[in-house]
Amino acid sequence: MQQNVIITCAVTGNLTTRENHPGLPVTPEEIANACLEAAEAGAAVAHIHVRDPETGKPSMELKYYQEVVERIRAKNNALILNVTTGPGGRYHPSDDNPAIAGPRTTLMRPERRVEHIVALKPDIATLDLNTMTFGSEVVINTPDSVKVMAEIIHGSGSKPELEVFDTGHIQLAQDLLKAGVLKSPALFTIVTGVKYGFPSTTDVMATAARMLPSDAVWTGFGVGRMSFPMAMQAYLLGGHVRVGLEDNSYIAKGVLAKGNGELVERVRDLIEKLGGKIAEPSRAREMLGLRA
Template sequence: MQQNVIITCAVTGNLTTRENHPGLPVTPEEIANSCLEAAEAGAAIAHIHVRDPETGKPSMELKYYREVVERIRARNNALILNITTGPGGRYHPSEDNPAVAGPRTTLMRPERRVEHIAALKPDIATLDLNTMTFGSEVVINTPENVKVMADIINDAGSKPELEVFDTGHIQLAHDLLKAGALKSPAMFTIVTGVKYGFPSTTDVMATAARMLPGDAVWTGFGVGRMSFPMAVQSYLLGGHVRVGLEDNSYIAKGVLAKGNGELVERARDLIEKLGGKIAEPSQAREMLGLPA
């Protein structure tokens, strides 16, 4: 088990809506405030997506990311910022001709998906390695596109956070590390509970963790009702922990969480009751090889 456990809070994501949770942060101010609330509760890392503040729909607009980062940094210079590059990989085959993109398609050039990383140079940038069925669409992250994104992330001085949803994604990571497209020691996140990917079970998380490079730093989490059980499993297996409204809206069965802060507090309480210590941002930076 880890001596010091890093808690990541994924504050809003792409898929959660205000129908799922009426307090979901949507505007840049709300997202920044929620990141700060999570930090106060014990999170060392904030995982950030942005939304269109008028519609609440996922956005890739640099101005929203910039505002979130500036608002956080005006009040907290220690919190580690992990900004997503996930949007822009979804393909929806149209009914008449699957070779033609349908209206829910967001697929775009890999360079476009990391423009905000090149501009803002966050501590960490996600790098999804999954090509898989995701809901009613397909997420596509080809090895070549991943390499393009990895190069831009590395050039920005950000650390890639490799999100893996199945065993083949881990094998892709090994190949990219061997080819030099990714650098060791790598940072991984094992995602469980997404349909057609890793299920949220102890055996599966343990298997995934054993497949990672020996020097990897990793976090594991579960989606929905398995959020807290898999947070505990990740800690017990030697990993770090992620919670947040992106992954789960509830603090208990049928009880909506007050917000991201309460979810982080619950994760912290569970880890501390098991004998773990929660890493401060400065400790997390050292563990991840990030600049102080």
Template sequence: MAGKTIITCAVTGNLTTREQHPGLPATPEEIAGACLEAAEAGAAIAHIHVRDPVTAKPSMEISLYEKVVALIREKNTELILNLTTGPGGRFVPSDDDPAVAGPGTTIRPPEKRVEHIARIKPEICTLDFNTMNSGAQVVINTPRNVRIMAEIISDSGVKPELELFDTGDIVMASDFLKAGHLAGPAMCSLVTGVKYGLPSTPDAMAVASRMLPLDAQWTGFGIGRWAFPMLVQSWLLGGHVRIGMEDTVYIGKGQLTAGNAELTARAKDLIEKLGGEIAGPGEARRLLGIKD
């Protein structure tokens, strides 16, 4: 890859559970601590979801986002913060009537899904373009709702990271850019390994990366056992990289990771051994067009 490589650490995510890894960050203190440790290990960006501090289940509470951000900023003002807007788009049809939402549905108005972005104004937030099956559930991001979210994100002065799970998502994002719903150059994330989306293969990532706007800054990643192979594949194709306990809880085959810092350090080591250089937060800001 020409130029330096940005490492994003996705520290906890929405789907990873404490059953999969007992050390999964869940409280604001744990999540903030994981972000700070990842930054020390080489991450320029921390991608943040929040969890209920008692149950460790996913949460959309704005106060939890505010606390995590405040705890990070008390100790590190350089790390780029990327808050998720993914929660609030899941639909589970009831057994009796598939037109009626059943247990597990999280569908929220688009304004609610970005309410924390308008209030906190992080440097980056995600913007999901996928409508797809996800296990027995469906993730729904209609063009109307994505457009509303994009407008609020833009009005807040926040840079959206376009989350792309399949080739149709890339086409939709390209249409948004052409129509002026999004300002370029785009920051994109190619998500592989989610069943019924892009598979974690070199061919799939290569095809997807070639479909992106030529001026886009992009990151590719895989989940589960493909997290590190697809991290390297992204770098080989000219992309940035992402790792973290949202994507994998293993540092090696059958070996649970000690945490996000260890995963980040491994990513940094792999890229440097391949001849790459890692971008610090200031360099990442310049690459992504984010003001200091």
């Protein structure tokens, strides 16, 4: 088990809506405040997506990312910022002709998906390695696209966070590390509970963790009702943990969480009751090999 455990809070994500949780942060101010709330509760890392403040739909607009980062940094310069590059990889085959993109398609060039990373240079940039069925669409992250994004992320001075949803994604990461496209020690996040990816079980998380490079730093989490159980499995297996409204809206069965802060407080309490110590942002930076 880790002596110092890094808590990441994913405050809003790409798919959760206010139908799932009425307090889901949507505007840049709400998202920034949610990150600050999570930091107060013990999170060392904030995982950030942005939304169109008018519609609440996922957005890739640089101005929203910039406002979120500036609002956070005005009040907290220590919190580690992990900014997504996930949006832009979804393909929705149209009903009449699956070769033609349907209205939910967001596919864009890999360079476009990391423009905000180049501009803002966050501490960490998520790099999804999954090509898989995701809901009623597919997510496409080809090796060539991943290479382009990885090179730009590294060139911006950010550290890629390699999100893996199945065993093949870990094998892709291994190949990219051998090729020098990715740098060691790598930072991984094991995602469980997404349908047709890793299921949220102890055996699966343990298997995934064993497949990682020996020098890797990793976080594990589960989606939905398995959020806290999988966080504890990650801790017991030697990893770090992630919670947040992106992954789970509930603090207990049938009880909506008050917000991201309460989710962080709960996982912190569980870790400390098991004898773990929560890593402060400065210690987390050292552990992750981030710039000071």
